[in-house]
Amino acid sequence: MKELEDLKGVGPATAQKLREAGYENVEIIATSSPYEIAENTGLPIELCKSIVEQAKEEIKIDVVSGYELYKTRQNIGKITTGSQKLNELLGGGVETQSIVEFYGKFSSGKSQVGFQLSVNVQLPKDKGGLEGKVVFIDTESTFRPDRIAEMAKSKGLDPDEVLKNIFVIKPQNSEEQILAVEKLEYMLKDENIKLIVVDSLTSHFRADFIGRGSLSDRQQKLNRHIHNLQRYAEKYNLAVYFTNQVMENPGMMFGDSTIPIGGNVLAHAATYRVYVRKGKDEKRIARLVDSPNLPEREVVFRITSAGVTD
Ligand SMILES: Nc1ncnc2c1ncn2[C@@H]1O[C@H](COP(=O)(O)OP(=O)(O)O)[C@@H](O)[C@H]1O
Ligand SMILES: [Mg+2]
Secondary structure (H helix, E strand, O other), X not given: XXXXXXXXXXXXXXXXXXXXXXXXXXXXXXXXXXXXXXXXXXXXXXXXXXXXXXHHHHOOOOOOOHHHHHHHHHOXXXXXXXXXXXXXXXXXXXXXXXXXXXXXXXOOOHHXXXXXXXXXXXXXXXXXOOOXXXXXXXXXXOOOXXXXXXXXXXXXXXXXXXXXXXXXXXXXXXXXXXXXXXXXXXXXXXXXXXXXXXXXXXXXXXXXXXXXOOHHHHHHHHHHHHHHHHHHHHHOOOEEEEEEOEEEOOOOOOOOOEEEOOHHHHHOOOOEEEEEEEOOOOXXXXXXXXXXXXXXXXXXXXXXXXXXXX
């Protein structure tokens, strides 16, 4: 979607007037009346008519037949997590055309699951993979190639080949993260990418917007970011796995007061939202939260030197 400044006749000053009056993006303008915009911004009516026309041109409505949707759904692939129990929790594994979120405290195993999926997606289909490649967005500098190599070996794969098929991006802040994902599109198809890992989705957003008092700005950017990922998942038939940090919910006096970062924007972004926590030794407990079509329940899996297992 274009920016306001891309509309003919809209310079920085006009764009500012529009934004201040609440016309923040091209969609809003496309659905507003030019007279209303003129009244609320003081801009000339002819200009308002022109930008509404242009904005309408920009909005594309995709129409697909039910048959096409049916065909697309049939192409859904599943990536094994390495644990049957965890696969079951997710309806059979991590699906393409969907988004899986793991949130939990530090050291709960979120990154390990991301590494394991990055290996497993490369497996042949009869072994639970999709013979595809990976984009790994590492925002916390916790990507560990040696750990991936260890997991690859235990699956009988050549570690060098596995690592060559993982494209790692290390954005330094939330802006770079957003842009990295936007600029990724050209390689998604060419490289047969079947998995995008974002580990973690929220840490830069959390850090960049602290104390700025601009929570809505943050939520808007996060929203745009997650929408891009959703679009890729569907358009390129790939899976998106992202991790999320947690914070303490001060309003909750009893039980587990841990809640994920990201508020409303992330509350419904993932197709599967999983809360993971540490059990005894290698054990991890994964709980499916808020799934539209599966019951809320818990399973136990393990993280061993070989990777994620039952
Ligand atoms: N090579 C390994 N062998 C066994 N367990 C490992 C290995 N590497 C990491 N782990 C386990 O994974 C944990 C770290 O999980 P991680 O995915 O980094 O947590 P998170 O991303 O949730 O902060 C470690 O505490 C350890 O229990
Ligand atoms: Mg991690």
